[in-house]
Amino acid sequence: MTPNRQALRIKQMTITLAGETLLTMHRDIAPGEVLTVMGPSGSGKSTLLAYLAGFLSPAFQAQGALYLGDKRLDALPAEQRGIGLLFQDPMLFPHLSVAGNLRFGLPHHANNKRQQVAKALEQVGLAGFENRDPATLSGGQQARVALMRLLLSQPRAVLLDEPFSKLDTTLRQEMRALVFGQLREAGLPTLLVTHDEADANAAGGPIIALG
């Protein structure tokens, strides 16, 4: 996998709802860096994620620009931005097998898909799980598959929406190490939304407080 080492640039972003300003941000996230955003509920964390990923509801008005390297993103639809998402729930497609989920992330024209899938599963210690029903996996296993699915799609930036909050403490440490490790290695600019300080510390990057 060729690392895409480009920075995610948020330029003069302002999000308003019915005239009232909710959120402003002007920041760059360097490749491999994790920006942690913390804040109480209702402070606009999900709105920020929605804006960055391209799912902002038309009820909101957004000004400013979003760049990945030199490419302007804010006019592009979500599927063309190359920004990956990890949610609280692993969100593995229940109608596809584990391999099907992983293949879903691969670009359509990729070669040797089967090998890539097998290699990804090996990397997270789930070798041989290709034909399993995602519903039969434990929470931790599902989270690992979700991460690999994300990485297989070769994103150029990643958004994390409290991805560890549903895991128990021991698992959480493991996952943090895994996720941040992989993202750093791939050199992806990452934005983490959380209200767990331990997450912020493990991320090891700058922390912003909203609200």
Add this chain to the structure above:
Amino acid sequence: MKPRTTLTTAVATAMLSLALPAMAAPDPTDWDAVLQAAEGQTVYWNAWSGDSRTNRYIAWVSEQMQSTYGVNVAHVKLDDTGSAVARVLGEKQAGNMDDGRIDLIWINGENFAAMREQDLLFGPFAESLPNFALTHPDENPEVVTDFTLPTEGYESPWGKAQITFYYDSAQTETPPQSIADLLEWAKDNPGQFSYPRIPDFTGSTFLKQALIELSNQDDALYAPVVEAEFAEITAPLWDYLDELHPHLWRSGRSFPESGPNLRALMSDGELSLAFSFYPTDAAVAVMEYELPESVRSYVLEDGTLGNVHFVAIPFNSPHKAGAMALANFLLSPEAQAQKQSLSMWGDRTVLAVSRLDENDKALFEQGESHPSALPADALSNTLAEPHPSWMTALQDAWLQRYGVN
């Protein structure tokens, strides 16, 4: 009758004339030309289909028409002839003058009168049909008269009906022989008789039957209704009904929907006396497990109303030749004999059987009889139908008096 928008009609006509070859109405008197034009046509015959035996007969007719004349007959099933009339009317309103959906309608009485009045029928054609002569209209005027209206060749006769009473001999042994008797019988057997709800055809016929007897066959009944005299002439009828209703089924608070419903009620054991237009109805019902074998049929002492039912061709049918060929076939001895046979349908013939030649006469010798059927000689006691305006007038008056509980 002006069409609603001349432009629309013009466009429609233009489109039609481009799409179809000119369908000029064939001249009924040139029979060979008619048969030639008919070959290959598909005739849409709109006929009431509530009776599976009728449907079976019509299916038989379709087969014969296909093999003998190369005409394809499609039975369009109706639950009410009125909807066919409504369709032709709608087509005329929209300016559809020669591509109607209906080629032949099974029709008589009020519906015929209405279509004639609104100029919705093609004709005259009936008298030019080769088989028409077999009905001997001069000796049997009923084949050219529909409820006192002369058909003038606008409809061709098909079958005969006569009001026939039937009763369950296991429940009652002395059925009433006249309308006056009926009142006494109903008092002795409350809740066991009824007549179909007006404006049903059979129910309205009961009113006419009763009125004819109660007014001693007043001549006024065979001429158009005169409003000033209506109340006087019908007074005995309303008096009679006022007395009768409390002893009827459901005390006259509700009436069965139609003639066939009377049969269903007798099957359920609710009625023990009923009547129908078809002399063979009771026998057929027994054969089909609807009625018990103890059922018997009869006709009232002084005769009951009978009429002929017909087939007619709408003015805008695109298959008039085929329709005429079909109407003619329906009058043929083979078709009429099949129709009368109990194993097929049982509807009586309109042909003058005694005047047929030996071979044809033999077709009608059926040898089948059924204990529940009307004895053949009983049919000579037929009363003529009053003028159609009486039907409407009686219906309206009945609804006015009894239409609301």
Add this chain to the structure above:
Amino acid sequence: MVLLPAFGYLPVLGGNTFHLEAWQTLWAHAGLQRSVLLSYFSGLITALEALFIVVLFLAASQGTLLDRAIRRMVSPLLAIPHAAVAFGLAFLIAPSGLLVRWASPGLTGWERPPDLLIVNDPLGLALMAGLILKEVPFLLLMSLAALPQLRPEQRVTVARSLGYAPGIAWMKCVFPALYPLIRLPVYAVIAYATSVVDMALILGPTLPPTLSVSVLTWFNDPDLNRRFMASAGAVLQFGVTLAALLTWWLGEQGVKRLCQRWLANGSRASGATAIAFGGRALLLAITLLAISALAGLVLFSVAGFWRFPDALPGTFTLDHWLRILPSVAKPLINTLSVGLAATLIAAVLVVATLEHAARYQLPAWRAQWLLYLPLIVPQVAFLFGLVVAAESVAIRPQQALVVAGHLLFVVPYLYLSLSEAYRRLDPRWAQVALSLGVPSWRAFWQVRLPLLLAPLLTACAVSLAVSIGQYLPTLLLGGGRISTITTEAVAMASGGNRRLVAVLALLQTLLPFIGFSLALMIPRLVWAKRRQMRGAA
């Protein structure tokens, strides 16, 4: 098309001027006021009762085996066409009907059927019973589709922890949130109940009948001048439906105000047992009634002569089935081809609309009421006008026109059934797919659609059932030439041979039943190896 003749303008019959004569004749017609009141009240009462039964059941239902069994039994009931339910019920409750036969002469001592006016009773009670039998499964299905997004279990748990009995908890915490979601289906029920024709013909009062039956009779009257009065009647029918809807809406406002206090007054247990018992009992009764009605039809379809008061026919015979089956091949094919075509087109239209709304995150479509217009305007009225209009532009009756006509009625039901499921689908599924770089059409085909397979198939089954049950559109728009199972059944019904009618009614029921079974089975087969998908099915 309908309004004009109502005011006197129908050139083909010589009416060339506008006037109000038709209305005067209408008003003077005996029993008109009664007919109007009958239609109005039977519509409102049906909706009220059906809603009451459904709500009571949902409040009482605790997820026990019995409850789940009842739920599963109710869906197939939706498949039985209205006319078949009417026939079955009529035979069940008639004085010479199934119930009395089973009870006689043992319990009642009757050797002859009693002369009681049950079916066709003047108050319309039999009609309302038949309507309720059909509308309860419909409302239940709609409610079940809308419930999950409200998280009813959580609400009830919270309320119970505060000391509320489960039934009361449900009524106070879940129902107020549920009602806005099922409001449209309730309106559809009111509209249908006020203008129903086929059920009213079989079960409804006769002297005078409901307004819709009268209007149909006038349209078919051989006296063609009745057409003016018929059109006026059709306009009046529309007015009655609107009045009923308006009354209901006013009722909603009133109830809202009255219940504010009750909701917060803290009463926790009063009425709890009534709810728990009544809820289950009522729905069970409805289901048993419907099943018995069907049983009656089955018995009749194979019955020889059946003397009263025998509990079963004296002889059994397959004659009736053998007689009907050959003639039924073509109608069956027509029924299926029209139904499948209409369902397919409707599914494409509805899914496209919903997908579009989902992608652009549009709020609930405000023009929805346009969709429901065909359900509210009486069929008799505007179909006749449609026929004339089509003829005027030389569109001849044909299968395509029939499909178009069916679409008018199928689309609203499909939309009603599918829209909630669509909206409540977690948007994150699509977001995940898109964030993986997949184009939106693939996100639709490979993610959203498979996840919605079960609700989509159910919605299709509902719309197929709706199409199969259509009578007037098929008859009028097909020029009488497209015969379907339903047109055959109605035509046969006019002949009064109950045995043959039973055969046709059962065939009429079989088709949608197969549709619903497929809708249940296919997801189960397809997702045999996917546990979470089956749970959603």
